[in-house]
Amino acid sequence: MTLQNVTVIIPAHNRPKRLRRLLDYYSRTDIKILVPDSSDHPFADAEKYPDITYLHRPKLHFLLKLKEVLPMISTPYVLYCADDDFAVPSGIAQMTAFLDEHPDYSTAQGHYLTFTPRKGKISFYPRYIRYFDKQVTGETPRERLLQEKNMYASLLYSVIRTRAFQRMYAACFNPDGSLRFRNLFLAEEFFNHAALIFGKYATLPYFYSAREHITGSAAETTVPVSVIKTSHKYREEYQGFLLALSELLAAREGDTLEDAFSFICSISDMPKDTAEISGKRKIMEFTHKHPLLRWVNRLANWRYNQKGLKAVRGMQSYPCTFSTPEKEEIIKAIEHS
Numbered sequence: 001m002t003l004q005n006v007t008v009i010i011p012a013h014n015r016p017k018r019l020r021r022l023l024d025y026y027s028r029t030d031i032k033i034l035v036p037d038s039s040d041h042p043f044a045d046a047e048k049y050p051d052i053t054y055l056h057r058p059k060l061h062f063l064l065k066l067k068e069v070l071p072m073i074s075t076p077y078v079l080y081c082a083d084d085d086f087a088v089p090s091g092i093a094q095m096t097a098f099l100d101e102h103p104d105y106s107t108a109q110g111h112y113l114t115f116t117p118r119k120g121k122i123s124f125y126p127r128y129i130r131y132f133d134k135q136v137t138g139e140t141p142r143e144r145l146l147q148e149k150n151m152y153a154s155l156l157y158s159v160i161r162t163r164a165f166q167r168m169y170a171a172c173f174n175p176d177g178s179l180r181f182r183n184l185f186l187a188e189e190f191f192n193h194a195a196l197i198f199g200k201y202a203t204l205p206y207f208y209s210a211r212e213h214i215t216g217s218a219a220e221t222t223v224p225v226s227v228i229k230t231s232h233k234y235r236e237e238y239q240g241f242l243l244a245l246s247e248l249l250a251a252r253e254g255d256t257l258e259d260a261f262s263f264i265c266s267i268s269d270m271p272k273d274t275a276e277i278s279g280k281r282k283i284m285e286f287t288h289k290h291p292l293l294r295w296v297n298r299l300a301n302w303r304y305n306q307k308g309l310k311a312v313r314g315m316q317s318y319p320c321t322f323s324t325p326e327k328e329e330i331i332k333a334i335e336h337s
Contacts, residue, residue, distance in 0.1 A: 001093050003031045006077040006159065008087065009069060011062055012037040016044065018083040018212075021337035023049050025329070029089050034072055036065035063172055063179055063187060070166050079159045084212040086330045087157065091208035095159035098204060106199025109158035110208025111317040113327075117212075117334055124320040124327070126308040127211060128153055136201040141252050144196040145267050155192045155201060157209060168194035171244040180240030185225045190241060193264075197248050205317045210330050229268070242268065 008031050012019045016039070023045075026033060033052040037043055042056040053072060057065055077096050081087040088110075095108045112127040126132075134153055138144035172180055172190070181187070195201065228234045228241075242264050250260035284300060287293040312318035319327045 001090065003029055003089060003093060003096075005075050006079065006092055006096055007032045007034060007073050007075045007162070008079055008081050008092075009033075009066070009073075010035045010081055010083055011065055012039060012043070012083045014039045015083050017337060019043060020045055021333055022081065022083055022086065023052065024336070025086060025333040026089075031089065031092075032075055034069045036060075036069050038062070038065055061179065061182060062184060063169070063182070066169055067173065070169060073162050073166065076162055077159050078162045078165050080157050081209075082157070082211070084214055085157070086210045086333065088207055088209060088326050088330075090326055091206045092159060094204060094206045095208070098202065099159065099161065102200075102202075104200055105202055106164050107155055107158045107160040107195045108202045108204055109155065110204050110206035111312075111315075112208060113210045113318065113320060114213050115210050115330075115334075122331055122334055124210070125305040126312045126318045126320055129308050129311055132203060132312070133205070134201075134203045136196055138200070141197040141249055142263060144200065145193060145249075145263075148192065148196050148201075153203070154188055155195050156188045158195070158201070160195055161198070164195065164198035168198070168248060171248050174240075180244050181237045183223055183225070183228055183234070183237060185223070186228055186237070186241050189225055190244065193245050193267075194248055197245070197252050205315070207317045207319055207324065207326055210327075 008026070010019065010022060010033060012035055019035070019037075020043075023033070023035075027049070033049075035043070035046075035052055035054045037054065037056050038058060038060045039056070040058055043054065046052075046054040046056075053069075055065075055068060057068065077099065079087060079092065079095075091110045094110065098108050099105055111132055113124045114127040115122055115124045130153070136144050136147050138147050168191070171194070172187075174180055181190070223234070228238050242261060245264045246257055246261040249255065249264060250257045253260070284297055287296040309320055312320065316324070
């Protein structure tokens with residue numbers, strides 16, 4: 001299996017043990033790896049991995065790190081892999097093969113597991129199962145963006161065509177080189193929308209990635225998009241987000257910027273979840289903030305995991321309770337780190 005047609009970007013930040021674990025995991029592959037590292041201190045073991053491209057840029061914003069490595073991507077496909085994740089090589093290969101055969105698709109990903117190492121045991125559970133077979137197949141960018149509003153599935157870690165990846169991130173910057181927005185949740189939502197402006201999306205039935213559950217991650221410390229959209233404090237940043245997407249849409253469709261901006265504003269105002277799901281999320285956010293109520297979150301997570309295990313029972317792309325070579329490689333990497 002060759003993966004010379006894909007680049008993995010690992011945006012590292014202050015987790016050298018996780019980064020070392022991931023680089024060891026990929027050391028037996030021919031994947032091209034770029035590591036823009038914003039950690040306070042340089043990665044001490046960088047020289048042990050001569051085949052990777054490592055850049056130490058302390059405290060540099062995620063999008064500014066990305067700007068530096070964009071010109072370094074020479075493969076037709078690219079993906080992110082967080083330093084606490086494992087994007088499975090065989091899964092990546094399935095995505096690139098699919099995209100090779102389907103030029104109208106811009107991006108694809110497979111199925112995810114989440115894992116928690118605890119007391120010498122590693123527990124695996126399915127993740128993102130609400131839409132595990134989702135595809136976005138509208139023929140036009142607007143059709144796809146409207147279809148995307150009916151699903152909650154991030155595309156951020158999917159395999160994407162490099163040409164689309166480079167063009168969409170170029171839109172994140174003003175003519176003077178400054179960032180149009182900085183919020184990481186906005187950056188993720190931008191990726192979701194922008195990827196669909198360039199083409200269709202597919203979820204394929206292959207084990208694609210394992211994600212470690214870590215408390216205190218960016219997902220728990222970043223200002224939510226719902227606040228960004230409604231707070232005067234973030235108005236300029238949100239306008240920059242809307243403008244970046246509007247420019248991409250206008251260029252793709254040959255439309256006016258004014259018309260594209262109006263459409264992007266309309267879909268951004270649409271609720272992403274049903275009222276029931278939105279209500280549950282607000283309850284979980286409230287209980288998480290109060291230590292005496294966090295048992296509610298633990299119970300909810302346990303119930304979600306059990307429901308997920310039942311839903312994916314017997315599916316080879318969700319090896320939670322049985323062994324596969326791909327899963328064993330991940331376990332080996334975790335245990336040897």
